[in-house]
Amino acid sequence: MFRLLTIEFHKLKHNRASRVLSIIYFGLLTSIALIAAIRFNIFGETIHLADQGIFNFPYIWHFNTYVAATMKFFLLLVIVSMMANEYSNKTLKQNLIDGLSKKEFILSKFYTVIAFALISTIFVFVVSLILGLIYSDYNEIGIIFSDLDYILAFFVKLVGFFSFGLFLGILVKRSAFAVGAMFIWLIIENMFRGFLYYSFRGIKNASESIDPIMQFLPLESMTNLIKEPGSRLGAVRTMAEKVGSGFSKDYSVQFLDIVIVCTWTFIFIYLSYALLKKRDL
Template sequence: MLRLLTIEFHKLRHNKASRVLSIIYFGLLTSIALIAAIKFDIGVIQFHLADAGIFNFPYIWHFNTYMAAILKFFLLLVIVSMMANEYSYKTLKQNLIDGLSKKEFILSKFYTVIVFAAVSTIFVFVVSMILGLIYSDYNEIGIIFSDLDYLFAFFLKLVGFFSFGLFFGILIKRSAFAVGAMLVWWIIEGIIWLLLMYSYRDISSSTERFSQVEVFTQFLPFTAMGNLITEPFTRLGAVKSLANAAGETINKSYDIDIMSIIVVSVWTFFFIYWSYILLKKRDL
């Protein structure tokens, strides 16, 4: 494993675009801390975002992993360009000539995906811990280290997403088209969702209609990844108070869904397996 990772990071170290994108990505992850500086001062209305409780333990684990997951696109570009460069610079063929098997080649890419996801997760943990210790109203050990399962969900989400990008990178061989293909698939899932919503139009309750659609869409890759970490905003006390004042009640589960974990894990396996099958059958 170490030998394969050494080969991959040697390639990345000499790729300027990958270095720049990686720096931008981790720089943006750090910029989550800037949210604490956001203040609104409009007449008598004074609002400091950090005082709204977004950095309270254990809520911060949910909020920061959700926000950080939005930035995963930058590392996706590194993953797909990493694969496209193998074809452009003929390094794939050279690696195979030098004795690397196709299975080892795919594993080297998958190990790189895992390392990127793990480093991102550790980075978010450190940033969240620092912000929480500074701004959180709750600093008891039991509270600080509760809800850490959001970090696991974040890690799994990145591994699944990057594996998807790796598969398209091998399938299409061009980074721009690979990213475009992922965007098209995301649109297809949206169309499927709309068609299912239309097919259940006779159900008067929107909540029940959403539940029926979710029965099918939860097995789609992007939807399953999205379901790993639900939006955290309606979990805030201020948002719930506004909803109650408007006569609405927010009844929503924010727990990590075990089904989503299983579905994303299965998709990740297939993305890597299909990548290997493609490479195995392809004439290089």
């Protein structure tokens, strides 16, 4: 494994675009801390975000993993360009000539995906822990380390998302087209949701019938891992209750969602290998 990872990181080290995108990505992850400095005025009252509980334990694990997950597209570009460069620079063919099997080649890419996801997860964990220790109103050990399942969900989400990107990179061989294919698939999933709403029209609480179907689609399952945290804030709930609207949403990480994403990850890696094995390079 370490031999394969060494080969991949050697390639990335000499790829300027990958280095720049990686620096931007981790820079953006660090910028989560800047949210603490945001102040805005509502009806003449100054609101300081850090005072609204967004950095309180254990809520911070939910909030920061959700925000960090929105930045994953920068590393997606690194993953798909990594595959595109293999074809354009003919390093894929050279690696196979030098004795690397197609299985080892796919494993080297998958190990890189896991490494990126693991480094990102550790980075977000450390940033969140520091911010929480500075701003949280609750510093008991039991509270600090509760809800860490969001950290696991973040890791699983990144591995699944990057594995999808890896498969698309092998499928279309061009980074721009691979990213485009990802967005096209997102549109297809949304169109399918619209089709389901049309099919279940007239049924009360149609979403209760649609969501169990949508949860098995790849991007939707990854989205379900970490649900939006905004409506979980006490201030938002209080405001909603004042206008007569309440929340009954389950924000927890569901084991089924983890299983679905892990299954899709296996499918993407297997298809990547099957596609590479079938191709005449």
